[in-house]
Amino acid sequence: MTTHAVLEWRAGVPYSTQFDDVYFSASAEHPQHGLAETRHVFLQHNALQQRWQQLTLDRPCHFVIVETGFGSGLNFLAALQLWRQHAPASAHLHFVSIEIAPFTLQDLQQAHAHFPELAELSLALCQQYRLLQPGINQLELPAFSASLTLHxxxxxxxxxxxxVKADAWFLDGFAPSKNPQMWQSALFDCMARCSRPATTFATFTSAGFVRRGLQAAGFVVEKKTGYGAKREMLAGVWQAAASPQQQPLPKVAVIGAGIAGCSSAWFLATLGCEVHVFERADQIANGASGNPRGMLYPRLNAEKPMNDQLALRSYSFSLRHYANLGLDQDAFKTCGLLQAGGSTREQKRVHKVAARYGSLGLLKQVDAAQASELAGVTLTTDCLYFDQAAWVNPAVACRTMLAHSNIHVHLQQEILGLSRQDQAWQLQSATQDYAGFAAVIVANAADAATLLPDSGMCLNPVRGQMGMIATQAAMQPLKTILCGEGYLTPVHDGMHAMGATFAAGDAGIELRDEDNQSNLNMLRSLSPQFDQAGAAEVTYARASSRCGSPDYLPYVGPLLPAADLASTELPSTAKPDFSDLPAAQGLYVHVAHGSKGLMTAPYCAAVLARRLLHDFDLHLPQLTEDSFWAGLHPQRHLFRQLGWKQLLHPFKDQVAA
Structure with missing residues (x-):
């Protein structure tokens, strides 16, 4: 569970009772003391203004800051303000911070009230600062060309x-005397491993053992004049060598313009890549991503840590992502969701999930009376309530993402083959060839099996049909999404969305009257108020085929030649990892999200984008652990067949029961 900072407010300043220290200094005489100290210590002594003014103007570039101790977020806001003032529009700021006990949103807002000049920046951060979970949280601030990776x-x-490779370090946190656990060799070893030539650091402390640890790690360390009453501080540079220029970003082809392909293109484009999207249909979101409504909520079972963690991470990430797209209320609406446990088995799941994950703040268990009040209609069982759950129009979201200036869309171009020559990929369609791509992402759902016959992926088709019905008197009061055997949305423009059928192994996409009736009959199971729903008329219906995998996890990652894998011998004396495999050759897969792609695809796309760029020597902050990434590998079934189960490190659930 997430343990928040326990604060006392002393003269309006946040004070940590755990570490017996203030987060920043302020007084009636010097209310901006904390901000001024941040600027002096971290911004000035990392020479950020000068360095940002010298960044390349004519091509995308990235700057990475790593901070120990997020605290009130003051350092982040101050850096973001300076970034906005002096960095070129083509540059992207990546701010990585580690915090064991984050502020609550209310405490964060109260702390920021001390600094009115940061109000706009604080608002942007606080809009993203929600649904935080233990582990890695990615908060995107596209209006500022910045990202916050909060551990x-x-x-x-x-x-x-x-x-990651850092350009600057903010060594904050509480003083070494108050928090000695942080100022250990692990910090200095990490700095040595994660720094590049000319990486700088700054810290408010001048403690001798900190100076010696930094010097032993390879930093040139200098004592500088501290701020205010602090006589000295430390600052320095890694090896004092000239920083090498970053390599050009790869040109990437994405095959498929559904939610997986559009999300992959979007996150690569926002990081500066030129992306070309190829779609065989005459419009984007032509498959399952073309439904007029899609639900954003996690279905949890408290039994499979990997599946649950993917759902939880994707839920919080996708809600922030769709909000960042600026979709209007006709395309994205937060209305909450009640997940009902109709059968005895489902009731057990509801209770188990609530017991395991309720402390995260993403959901809570409510009884039938509470659920009925929340829903506005009569419910008869205990439910899980997700107050931030939403629905989204997938097609609108896809079109919005593909409107990015770095993305080029090629419709009615079915890619029939892939080939690689001179370290570049070529795509063959029925009408022409496309060449010069450093990387290719195959995101065309079940069609990936035809394009990549030797992939080793098991792609299972699942037919689903949804429908829309005009509102009725019994349904009109509904305030939240209801979810059980199917779903029903609150009324919007006089209509409810309902669905969807689930037919594993069926790839048909023709409309079926029996599926319409099945959806209408399903409504009765959601609420006794809907007992006449079976006689309603379906005014719109849509069927599509989704694809999934045997373990209900998507396939996301590099695809290595099967012949190369078969001839690879893993070391027997040490625990092998993916570095022992042949290097990625620029071919990636992003498919098999099943019925949850609207929620899981953006998160997986963001993770894939960072991993892909890492393969091209751009070491940006990663959004997931190596063990979690391994569990999504598209060739995980092949690894098991080859006897390489040890590669697939079991993902260790980080959420306390």
Whole structure:
């Protein structure tokens, strides 16, 4: 569970009772003392203004700051303000911070009230600062060309596994005398591993053991004049060498313009890549992503940690993502969702999920009376209530993402083959060839099996048909999405969305009257108020085929040649990992989200974008652990057949029961 900071407010300043120290200083005489100190210590002594003014203007570039101790977020806001003032529009700021006990949203807002000049920046952060979970949380601020990767965990757990190249370090947190656990060799070892030539650091402390630890790690360390009453501080540079120029970003082809392909294109484009999207149909979101409504909520079972964690991470990430797209209320609406447990088995699941995940703040268990009040209609069982759940119009979301200036869309172009020559990929369609791509992402659902016959993926078709009905007197009061054997949305423009049927192994997409009737009959199971729903008329219906995998996890990651894998021998003396496999050759897969792609695809696309760029030597902050990434690998079934189960490190559930 997420343990929030326990604060006392002393003269309006947040004070940590755990570490017996203030988060920032302020007084009636010097109310901006904390902000001024941040600027002096971290911004000035990392020379950020000068460095940002010198960033390349004519091509995308990235700057990474790693901070120990997010606290009130003051350092982030101050850096973001300076970034906005001096960095070129083509640049992107990546701010990585580690915090064991984050502020609540209310405490964060109260702390920021001290600094009115940061109000706009604070608002942008606070709009994203919700549904935080233990582990890695990604908060995107596209209006500022910035991202915040917030690790909610003990620094001792994060630092040994951090996978990034930093341009600057903010060594904050509480003083070494108050928080000695953080100022250990693990911090200095991580800094040595995750720094590039000319990486800088700054810290408010001048403690001798900190200076010696930094020097031993390879930093040139200088004592500088501290701020205010602090006589000295430390700052320095890694190896004092000239920083090499970043490599050009790869040109990427994405095959498929459904939610997986559009999300993949969007996140690569926002990171500066030129992306070309190829779609065989004459419009985007032509498959399952073309439904007029899609639900955003996690279905949890408290038994499969990997599946549950994907659902939880995707839920919070996708809600922030669709909000960032700026969709209007006709395309994205938060209305909450009640997940009913109709059968005895489902009631057990509801109770188990609530017991396991209720402390995260994403959901809570409510009884029938509470659920009825929330829903506005009569419910008869205990439910899980997701107050932030929403519905979205997938087609509108897809079109919005593909409108990015770095994305080029090619419709009515079915890709029939892929080939690789001179380190570049070529795509063959029926009418022409496309060449010069450093990387290709195959995101065309079940059609990936035809394009990649030797992939080893098991793609299972699942037919689903949804429908729309005009509102009735019994349904009119509905305030939340209801979910049980199917779903029903609140009325919008006089209509409710309902669905969807689930037919595993069926790839048909023709409309079926019996499926319409099945959806109408399903409504009766949601509420006794809907007992006449079976006689309603379906005014709109749509059927599509989704594809899934045997373990209900998507296939996301690099696709390695099967012949190369078969001839690979893993080391027997040490625990193998993916570095022992042949290097990725620029071919990636993003498919098999089943019926949850609207929620899981954006998160997986963001993870894939960072991993892909890492393969091209751009070491941006990663959004997931290596063990979690391994569990999504598109060739995981092949690894097991080859006897390489040890590669697929079992994902360790980080959420306390």
């Amino acid at each position: 909610i965990a003990d620094a001792a757990q994060v630092l040994p596994t951090l996978n």
